Amino acid sequence: MDAAIQDAKRKKADRLSAKIGKRRAFSSFMVALTVLSMMLALTPLFSILGYVIVKGASALNLSFFTHLPAPPGEIGGGMANGIIGTFILIGLASVIGIPIGLMSGIFLSEYGRNRLGKLVSFLTDILLGVPSIVVGIVVYALVVLSMGGFSAYAGGIALAFIMLPAVTRTTEEMLKLVPNNIREAGLALGIPKWRVILLIILPTALRGIITGVMLAIARVAGETAPLLFTAFGNMYWNKTLNEPIASMPVLIFNYAISPYASWKAQAWAGALTLILMVVILNVSARLLTRKR
Incomplete structure (x- = not known):
């Protein structure tokens, strides 16, 4: 009887651990997707700024x-x-x-x-x-x-x-x-x-x-x-x-x-x-x- 209870608790813990692992993996994926989206959004901005700096700095005096x-x-x-x-x-x-x-x-x-x-x-x-x-x-x-x-x-x-x-x-x-x-x-x-x-x-x-x-x-x-x-x-x-x-x-x-x-x-x-x-x-x- 005690062995059955321990086995049930172990299976429950394994399922909970698997669920937490899936959530962590999904969270990491969404964070990575957010960072990638931010980089894609900032790339045109920094490209424009960089181009203006390169072209404009040479004429500043x-x-x-x-x-x-x-x-x-x-x-x-x-x-x-x-x-x-x-x-x-x-x-x-x-x-x-x-x-x-x-x-x-x-x-x-x-x-x-x-x-x-x-x-x-x-x-x-x-x-x-x-x-x-x-x-x-x-x-x-x-x-x-x-x-x-x-x-x-x-x-x-x-x-x-x-x-x-x-x-x-x-x-x-x-x-x-x-x-x-x-x-x-x-x-x-x-x-x-x-x-x-x-x-x-x-x-x-x-x-x-x-x-x-x-x-x-x-x-x-x-x-x-x-x-x-x-x-x-x-x-x-x-x-x-x-x-x-x-x-x-x-x-x-x-x-x-x-x-x-x-x-x-x-x-x-x-x-x-x-x-x-x-x-x-x-x-x-x-x-x-x-x-x-």
């Missing part, structure tokens, strides 16, 4: 960051005006798009359970899917024609339209991830809801929100089509924001389609510089918002 573009056909020059112009356009877009996007995201997360919230959410989804060139045409019709010419203001407004839905949706989703008991704890202490949102909810979701803002800035930093209809670009220093302003995406586009080898080389250098600018912005945001 001090004059590229300090000189104006050279006349057509001449060797030398740089994109100093385009670099400064890109920062100006991104700054204008951020001043317009980030505050509105943050307030829209807060509204959708905390007060958006009504018809107005559904309408704002619907319009946000529409803006997310609108091609950037359409945004440029709309801003051209509404701003450029009314102002009587291309300007940095028009370019900043066009980029703000592109940035707005991304910031709104990111802010909404990050605030929704904050547990409700944190809200309830603040309200239970008698703190007004607006102060709970401002002093408790927003700081809790700050890292995610800033990450979303950086992604929105990274997206608009490389936009070319809307700037062709709004900021237009020029080959000299910009004196006021009411006139056309140079930007790196437009300069890269013009240089890339030119027949001059020196301009094509500078287009690669501009693309590399633009990527480095985006990386520096993202790393800086991560360092500023890291947990202490």
Whole structure:
């Protein structure tokens, strides 16, 4: 009798061991499949980055960051005006798009359970899917024609339209991830809801929100089509924001389609510089918002 019980226990243990072995083998297979999928997804990205680095690094020098573009056909020059112009356009877009996007995201997360919230959410989804060139045409019709010419203001407004839905949706989703008991704890202490949102909810979701803002800035930093209809670009220093302003995406586009080898080389250098600018912005945001 005891032998039969021991035999049954041994068979049960063997079956359990075999089942655990199958699960471990399946888990290892899925991990390997996931790693392989990640490598397949990252290969095109790193291939593009590597190609841009190889082609652009050879054209980078001090004059590229300090000189104006050279006349057509001449060797030398740089994109100093385009670099400064890109920062100006991104700054204008951020001043317009980030505050509105943050307030829209807060509204959708905390007060958006009504018809107005559904309408704002619907319009946000529409803006997310609108091609950037359409945004440029709309801003051209509404701003450029009314102002009587291309300007940095028009370019900043066009980029703000592109940035707005991304910031709104990111802010909404990050605030929704904050547990409700944190809200309830603040309200239970008698703190007004607006102060709970401002002093408790927003700081809790700050890292995610800033990450979303950086992604929105990274997206608009490389936009070319809307700037062709709004900021237009020029080959000299910009004196006021009411006139056309140079930007790196437009300069890269013009240089890339030119027949001059020196301009094509500078287009690669501009693309590399633009990527480095985006990386520096993202790393800086991560360092500023890291947990202490």
